[in-house]
Amino acid sequence: MDRYAVLVFHDQPLTNEQHLAFTLALGPLENTARNTLRKAADFRLPPTFADVSNLDGSNTPYAADDRRRLFAIGNRLWHSDSSFKAVPAKYSLLRAVRIPSKGGNTEFAHMGAAYEALDGETKLLIEDLVCEHSQLFSRETIGFAEFTPEERERFKPVRQRLVRTLPRTGRKSIYLSSHAGTIVGWPLPEARLLLRDLTEHATQREFVYSHRWQVHDLVIWDNRQTMHRGRPYPPDEARDVRRTTIAGDGPTVEQAAAA
Numbered sequence: 001m002d003r004y005a006v007l008v009f010h011d012q013p014l015t016n017e018q019h020l021a022f023t024l025a026l027g028p029l030e031n032t033a034r035n036t037l038r039k040a041a042d043f044r045l046p047p048t049f050a051d052v053s054n055l056d057g058s059n060t061p062y063a064a065d066d067r068r069r070l071f072a073i074g075n076r077l078w079h080s081d082s083s084f085k086a087v088p089a090k091y092s093l094l095r096a097v098r099i100p101s102k103g104g105n106t107e108f109a110h111m112g113a114a115y116e117a118l119d120g121e122t123k124l125l126i127e128d129l130v131c132e133h134s135q136l137f138s139r140e141t142i143g144f145a146e147f148t149p150e151e152r153e154r155f156k157p158v159r160q161r162l163v164r165t166l167p168r169t170g171r172k173s174i175y176l177s178s179h180a181g182t183i184v185g186w187p188l189p190e191a192r193l194l195l196r197d198l199t200e201h202a203t204q205r206e207f208v209y210s211h212r213w214q215v216h217d218l219v220i221w222d223n224r225q226t227m228h229r230g231r232p233y234p235p236d237e238a239r240d241v242r243r244t245t246i247a248g249d250g251p252t253v254e255q256a257a258a259a
């Protein structure tokens, strides 16, 4: 994982129990139950899983205008899983149970390679910057901005370093995500423009692998050194993909109360 950041295992017809057991062998689980707008009645999977499908509690694709779907498709923006949590995710393990007839690729961008390709001046500029991340920011980007007070409280921003160092290798990476919405101490428009520039740089094709799913694929990625995004697929077709998540080792920066 340190070397490649994304690993693909074809032909793994796992049960949920096997998927979970394998995950637990790699580290402690992150609780992802409160990351979505899915209500308990919609849960198709045990709370140890993030349900990344487009299916409601009766295995039917959400209607195209369903609010839960419109929130969920925010994952088509480049992001790192759970960067909106004070302790963000380490590894994600995603398994394909059903896939649509076309589309639905997952693309990965290597943020270590992207960091190394930055010029020295930019490396210096971003070295000590701290961003605020929230699902409110990523959703605002796609025009999804109506949240209840409870949701606003649940999704309030956390802080993350913009440059991370992978502990075992010492390799640096840019810790970007569409959830990043501000840079502490910077005027907002300038912060958004720097984040956009860095994202454009980091997602050039030379840094990107596009995964075309097959049923029974298991793909594991390191959220500390990659971003990823889902690609569109026909909304009336089922895409049943199930994720477990390994918790990170700790916060990337001391958590002052985020504004």
Ligand SMILES: [Fe+2]
Residues within 6 Å of the ligand: 075, 079, 080, 081, 228
């Ligand atoms: Fe994701």
